[in-house]
Amino acid sequence: MNAIEVNxxxxxxxxxxxxxxxVGFSIATGECVALLGPNGSGKSxxxxxxxxxxxxxxxxxxxxxxxxxxxxxxTLDTVRRQVGLVFQDPDxxxxxxxxxxxxxxxxxxxxxxxxxxxxxxxxxxxxxGMADFGRRATHHLSHGEKRRVCLAGVxxxxxxxxxxxxxxxxxxxxxxxxxxxxxRQIPATKLIATHDLELAVELCSRAIVLDxxxxxxxxxxxxxxNDEPLMLAHGLERPxxxxxxxxx
Amino acid sequence: MxxxxxxxxxxxxxxxxxxxxxxxxxxxxxxxxxxxxxxIEHRAWFAGVAGVLLLxxxxxxxxxxxxxxRLLMLSPFVLGVVLVNAWQPAGRANWxxxxxxxxxxxxxxxxxxxxxxxxxxxxxxxxxxxxxxxITTIALMHRYLFVLLDESERMRRARASRTxxxxxxxxxxxxxxxxxxxxxxxxxxxxxxxxxxxxxGWK
Numbered sequence: 001m002n003a004i005e006v007n008x009x010x011x012x013x014x015x016x017x018x019x020x021x022x023v024g025f026s027i028a029t030g031e032c033v034a035l036l037g038p039n040g041s042g043k044s045x046x047x048x049x050x051x052x053x054x055x056x057x058x059x060x061x062x063x064x065x066x067x068x069x070x071x072x073x074x075t076l077d078t079v080r081r082q083v084g085l086v087f088q089d090p091d092x093x094x095x096x097x098x099x100x101x102x103x104x105x106x107x108x109x110x111x112x113x114x115x116x117x118x119x120x121x122x123x124x125x126x127x128x129g130m131a132d133f134g135r136r137a138t139h140h141l142s143h144g145e146k147r148r149v150c151l152a153g154v155x156x157x158x159x160x161x162x163x164x165x166x167x168x169x170x171x172x173x174x175x176x177x178x179x180x181x182x183x184r185q186i187p188a189t190k191l192i193a194t195h196d197l198e199l200a201v202e203l204c205s206r207a208i209v210l211d212x213x214x215x216x217x218x219x220x221x222x223x224x225x226n227d228e229p230l231m232l233a234h235g236l237e238r239p240x241x242x243x244x245x246x247x248x
Numbered sequence: 249m250x251x252x253x254x255x256x257x258x259x260x261x262x263x264x265x266x267x268x269x270x271x272x273x274x275x276x277x278x279x280x281x282x283x284x285x286x287x288i289e290h291r292a293w294f295a296g297v298a299g300v301l302l303l304x305x306x307x308x309x310x311x312x313x314x315x316x317x318r319l320l321m322l323s324p325f326v327l328g329v330v331l332v333n334a335w336q337p338a339g340r341a342n343w344x345x346x347x348x349x350x351x352x353x354x355x356x357x358x359x360x361x362x363x364x365x366x367x368x369x370x371x372x373x374x375x376x377x378x379x380x381x382x383i384t385t386i387a388l389m390h391r392y393l394f395v396l397l398d399e400s401e402r403m404r405r406a407r408a409s410r411t412x413x414x415x416x417x418x419x420x421x422x423x424x425x426x427x428x429x430x431x432x433x434x435x436x437x438x439x440x441x442x443x444x445x446x447x448x449g450w451k
Binding site for chain 1: 367370387388390391392395440441443444446448451
């Protein structure tokens with residue numbers, strides 16, 4: 001069964017901008033896929049559809065299926081449990097005064113009791129290497145730390161599918177390296193929208209290229225990223241890691 | 249970038265800091281209500297309150313200059329009322345009482361808020377059954393105040409780096425643009441925050 005299935009997905013913003021013009025792809029369970037494309041190509045808009053944040057009103061014709069189930073108003077609760085969304089700006093996601101409370105937010109919404117919530121919080125903070133940060137104030141963390149806490153907050157919900165929007169933007173090289181290692185350890189199905197092409201090569205076996213709200217390429221990551229004309233035509237480039245293979 | 253805002257917690261290990269949030273808030277509330285209701289003739293009461301607050305300041309080791317700055321920051325609202333009163337024939341007798349009472353109340357609030365972590369204050373509110381919607385609103389306000397302050401500081405710096413004449417007259421136009429921008433950014437962020445909350449099951 002496919003974890004994610006998107007068929008002919010269209011979306012237009014309030015101001016009339018056509019963000020998506022018939023996007024379609026499917027992702028098998030356990031796959032790790034990169035969603036590439038220039039700024040404004042519709043990557044984030046696609047991601048927001050995967051757990052029903054968009055469209056504002058779910059129509060009769062469901063164009064997104066999660067684990068075989070169409071995303072509709074009735075299935076929204078289940079879908080949001082299954083799909084964990086990590087947002088691009090950690091400050092949008094971390095809204096509680098302390099780290100602990102923020103990570104606990106998801107499990108609490110799931111209706112777990114205090115002991116279960118505490119266990120999940122402890123486990124997911126340890127998983128991202130932030131076990132000692134529970135009592136810290138969220139607004140005093142560094143950007144890299146905020147990212148990790150965001151990931152912990154989503155891991156605590158125990159989602160089968162992880163959807164990440166630009167997980168390594170604004171991170172320093174070490175932060176990027178560590179975050180990539182962290183992502184690699186997580187067994188969930190992953191869809192990662194990113195401009196970090198090295199991350200795409202290292203983590204994702206498959207890539208989908210989006211431009212002007214349409215899928216322009218879908219295939220093995222190295223094959224697509226080695227296709228220089230294709231990359232340049234869609235605001236991307238052949239990443240350094242594919243030019244010559246030695247560690248920097 | 250995190251701008252460090254004028255925030256001070258004195259000596260975290262002091263007896264005042266260690267005191268539970270609930271008794272501290274309860275005591276402060278009592279003190280404030282009693283001070284507001286007490287007729288100004290009872291000078292001993294006001295002296296007593298001032299004494300207690302002074303002792304608190306000394307014990308918590310909050311810097312005096314910081315406290316004075318905070319009081320000054322909050323006083324325009326109070327000073328406005330006091331001044332209006334002082335100019336009215338019937339209010340002349342009142343203005344000193346108003347100034348003393350509001351000064352003591354403000355100092356109490358400043359002392360409590362600077363010796364108690366915000367999350368503990370919220371926990372107390374929750375335990376006395378303040379509606380959860382109100383608590384969420386307060387928590388969000390406190391959380392994003394810093395983000396918004398950071399954002400305005402970033403905008404200020406960016407503006408300053410493109411301001412080439414040192415003594416440029418104050419422009420209402422610029423202020424208006426900045427306030428408008430901040431408002432738009434805040435409302436857009438609010439939408440994204442709400443999305444992120446929904447993504448984790450908020451209803």
